Amino acid sequence: MSIQKPFAITLDKNTSLANHTGSWRSKRPVYVDRLPPCNATCPAGENIQNWLFHAESGNYEAAWRSLTENNPLPAIMGRVCYHPCEGACNRGQLDEAVGINAVERFLGDEALKQGWAFAKPVAESGKRVLVVGSGPAGLSAAYHLRRMGHGVTIVEAETAAGGMMRYGIPRYRLPRRVLDAEVQRIVDMGVELRLDTRVDDVLAMQAAEGFDAVFLGIGAGIAKRAYIPAGDASHITDAISVLHEVEEHPPLLGRKVVIYGGGNTAIDVARTAKRLGAEASIIVYRRTRDKMPAHDFEVKEALEEGVKMKWLSTITEADAGNITIEKMALDDKGFPQPTGEFETLAADSVVLALGQNVEQTLLEHIPGLELKWDSVQTDAVMMTSVAGVFAGGDMVAGGERTVTVSIGHGKKAARAIDAWMRGERYQPAPKHEPATFERLNTWYYADAAKTVRPVLDIIRRQSTFDEVVGGLDEGNAMYEARRCLSCGNCFECDNCYGVCPDSAVIKLGAGKRFAFNYDYCKGCGLCVEECPCGAIAVELEDK
Amino acid sequence: MFQVRIHGRGGQGVVTAAEMLSIAAFIKGKHSQAFPSFGSERMGAPVMAFCRIDAKEIRLREPVLNPDALIIQDPGLLHQVNLFEGLAEHGYILINSTHTLAELGLEDYLREHPQRQVCVIPASEIALKHVGRPLPNAALLGGFAALTGLIQMEALQAAIRDKFSGKIAEQNIAAAQAAFAQVQTNTQGATPC
């Protein structure tokens, strides 16, 4: 049947496409990528959101590969990272932060379980870099340099690699098989690791072996001491020594141990002492619990295990079998002031956990190396005042001394070294504007509480060095990953595509996101308002 | 052209009577036209129906103003409506009643009218007897056939069967036949029936 369409009364389908309603627009939506708070705060510069994205769909290998673009030690980080990302997570304002750290550990463990290896570099650059120290900074630098095709040699004074991860973090937080496996995976990329090799004159070694650049990552392994009047019989030691000794033979601390300090190391020692059989493991700290530098969850775990706390106290004297402490009171400004009130406490040993300094020998052999106090001063891309010498980790001035920060230093330094060796200066990519909570339309996210990680029973926690916090199973990990809001970056929820009254959003296909059809977009802003993750911005039309 | 006007009340089959009359004429090859007095059809209200019969096509659409025959189905109308208006001189008058003309008060009025043209029959009673209900139309048409000779009984029977079916048709035919016989008997006696 042939249709004879009456003039004007009957129209052909789709003819309205000739009417370009885009001309109505006074402002236009544009797709943007914003920096999610997790990524922004990750000292290792992980693209957390991206690896969560892969984990959401159960593609754990892709997630792990995304994760290890920035951090080669996920199984370690999934255990020891203090996860500032979770503190910044926008979901925290909705219900609870996404358990990023738990998912990271799951991925790290999954990689070990599945035996996923790092890819070897596609091509060798012919350049060689000397890395001093096999702590997190050194390993990270070595890993990233190797990925770029450079030859890497790590020198380590100790008999095993890992630095503070091995000699500062107790096994119940980081099982050594995990550490060993993740170190080995880096070595397997073709990184040379020389153990039991102490280097004092690094420039000489560089010259002798013809390294193109040097990265220093020797950490801060010298314990800070404080003057405490003490009798000869008193047993005063430091946290670094205790934690180092534990790796080789159990140190003798006695039945009653007092730890002096309020940081994470103090907690580590107190909990270690408990596991070594101490009846009493008491932390003495000058200020209150909320002022403690130690993370609250660690304090909580320590308390659960029977560690005691003496807040607002300083040790004024140590003798055989006991110590004297003075009660403190906080002044108006929150500083502790002595009260003149004293107390005696039984103590077989006192462990000072007052912080660490950088060993100076190596530094003294580098002429012109600029220091700040005991630490090395670097520029924004981790180069010291000496050209071609880069540094990272705990030895570098400024910033927190954590494993995660060190890994970040190693990565940044590796990029800077790579550029430097090509005669360039590393320019980090400009960061996107932040994806703040206000930019989200959280209505779209399903209600979902955070997963609670399994915890070892208390008896075993008090008597063994078994790992305290368990991992997530696959279901939990996927669930947790799916709690991610994908702040600031399109996760292809199709909302913009769906809510456009003018069908002016083009769906480009899975993984390819969307595009605006500005021929028809009237600029109503519905897509912007209804984008759950704040990945659409509004720009004024230039008219 | 022969024109008939039927008076009655709604529900008495006045219109049907006119229609059956027209069908009976049609069956005999005549042109005929039957139509009602176009009222809103309410039970009990006075109604009229008309029928024209002719040998040629009937084009006329006016109501029957000058009937050649009147059929009065309900004598109760005699004193309410001017039933005889326009009746042709020597026109036929067929009244359904158990009473005589005198009893109906028409004796003086119809004194000048040819007596053979006037007939009163108890059509409702005949209908009650044969049909079981006092619907006098078929019986009156039987009487009309006998009185005027304008339609034949067999055509009337066919017309009744056209409008009714089965047992009801046969009962109405019986009533028509009874009335036909009664009128024929009476008119042969040359007395007002």
Add this chain to the structure above:
Amino acid sequence: MLKQIEGSQAVAEAIGLCRPEVICAYPITPQTHIVENLGQMVDKGQIDPCEYINVESEFAAMSVAIGASAAGARAYTATASQGLLFMAEAVYNASGLGLPIVMTIGNRAIGAPINIWNDHQDSLSMRDAGWIQLYAETNQEAVDLHIQAFRLAEELSVPVMVCVDGFILTHAYERVDIPEQAQVDAYLPPFSPRQMLDPANPVTIGAMVGPEAFMEVRYLAHYQQMQALGLIPELAEEFQQQFGRDSGGLVKPYRSADADTIVVALGSVNGTIKDVVDEMREQGVSIGSLSICTYRPFPRKAVRSALQHAKRIVVVEKSLAVGIGGIVATDVQMAVAGLHKPVHTVIAGLGGRPITRDSLRKLFHKADQGHLAHLQFLDLKHALVHEEIARMEGQRHSGPSAENILRGMGTIASQIR
């Protein structure tokens, strides 16, 4: 087949022979018998396939027909009077969309005062609605016009109204020759719509058209309807060849070729007029008549040609354009424009007032003698209206005229005339 049947039944049988696919039924006197009969025919399977839909109003009846027709079904409905006015919006819409719906109008007056009897005010109120309007003179013609109407509507994609006088025709038992199905099938092919709602070929029907094209759309509607002036005589001619009857066409002159006075009318009253014409011709009066069968499109040339030799024209119409007079007469006047002939408007038969031979005879004699007024109302009860006018002038705002008139007449339940 010759039958002695009621007009409504005959029309219903004719519709049935046309194989309508969707019938919309809503009761209104005097068309009700038509849709009642059709309902029974559908129930008995005599029209099959067919959807018979009892709608909730005339507006819905035409709307359902619009939907059905746009979807490619042959659609039919019937109405009258208030019903036609209630569907008026849809009546215009059906023609605007070019949907070949056929509708029977059982012509009836329009209130207030409410009146169920015959005149032409209803269909004439829709004369500009874009429908073709055909007026039946007899029930035979009503039957034949419906068969032609479907063919006409579908060939032009224009809806057609067949106007049949309420009661006078719809309720009259008379002789009608009902054609055989095969004859009708040969004359009326299956509906092949000009356009259709079809998922295989989706189109948008019923667009909004602005000042830039509306004039053109309306012009084309006019042009399309004017095509009927050529097609209607052809279809009537073809009908005559196949059915042996002269039915339909544009106009039907009767003894008018040499007549000084020609009476023009629509519909069944032409029968009575012809009887009077015959009577007066026998008396030597030079009179004839012209029945307008196709009123829309108005066959101006045919009317002019039929009237050009007359000395005077008397339009007897069952309608009143309050404030000016005749409706049909106005069109007739246009047809004879420039011929300088008096066109007399006679308003007659409003609300079922019988148009009698007596009255027509007097009227036509008066016309023949040249004494007819330009506008007059046949059988108007002058004394009554004069009395009412006088009373109205005496005291204004005195209530509805209709009630006062009835009071003045004394309430008479059933009058012969």
Add this chain to the structure above:
Amino acid sequence: METTIKFYQTDTFTVGNRLLSEAERSVQAGMQRTNALNSGHRACQGCGEALGARFAVDAAMRATNNQLVACNATGCLEVFSTPYPESSWQLPWLHSLFGNAAAVATGVAAAMKVKGKQHIRVLAQGGDGGTTDIGFGCLSGMFERNDDVLYICYDNEAYMNTGVQRSSATPPAARTATTMPVGQHANGNVFGKGKSVPLIAMAHEIPYVATASVADLRDLEAKVTKAMSIHGARYIHIHVPCPLGWGADPAHTIKLARLAIESGLFPVFEAEHGEITGHRAIRAQVPVEDYLKLQKRFAHLFRAPKQVDVIAHLQAMADRNIRRFKLLEKFTSPTGGAAA
């Protein structure tokens, strides 16, 4: 503990969700969706009706494998989609009049039946004026005959096409061009919401009645899909905010629809054969003020002195809906959607 593996970060609240299986995805998320109402139409920026219409018709298109015809009442949707010489429709579409869409659809359905093409289904659609007011007679007739038509009312709560005049779907206190907040209309519309066509439809005991909103696409699609699986008369009443008529930011169209649901002012429920069979539970109840404040049509209530009584009246309406339709009770809707 939640069921873990089945949890999706946005569940089904967003239009799409890459984590759902193909079968569970919304029509609107698909690259193959019909866009039955295509680009280039002349609806206002942020038009809820344009959005709701594409949602609904696309879903019906999928449910019928594109064997669908639409009949449209006069109104915004008709005017903005088909101004000569441009049509936005991709399906056979017929506009007749303002008040007859339901009857026209009946006619189309009858034609399909008589032509043996019953697989071609019929959709009628109109605004609240064309449905609750002028088209109400035809709608009721279609219901009563149980014709095989799905009628969809896009309710934007006034006559927007003609310039925002009150309809019988206009809520109390709303300012419209015929209920300006002056004189006897000092508080805007005096009456309002006294005529629930969904409940009236239910009184016809037709096979399926539902309300839906552009704020809950899944629910809307599920209802249209379900409606198309049923034969006979069906009615879906979709709440579609109008930025122009409501005096709202065009970007707030869905937000307003959502607040209407979450406040209880627009109850989302479904019914079969006159019995309520499901409702969409409120997720996070909000006071009606949250909804009213975003709209200039209610601005007069918030000018000093604040019309506390009127706002309380509107809150009471919402509360009544919440009680009547059990909106705070979780309910697993038979059609799924976001109710669970």
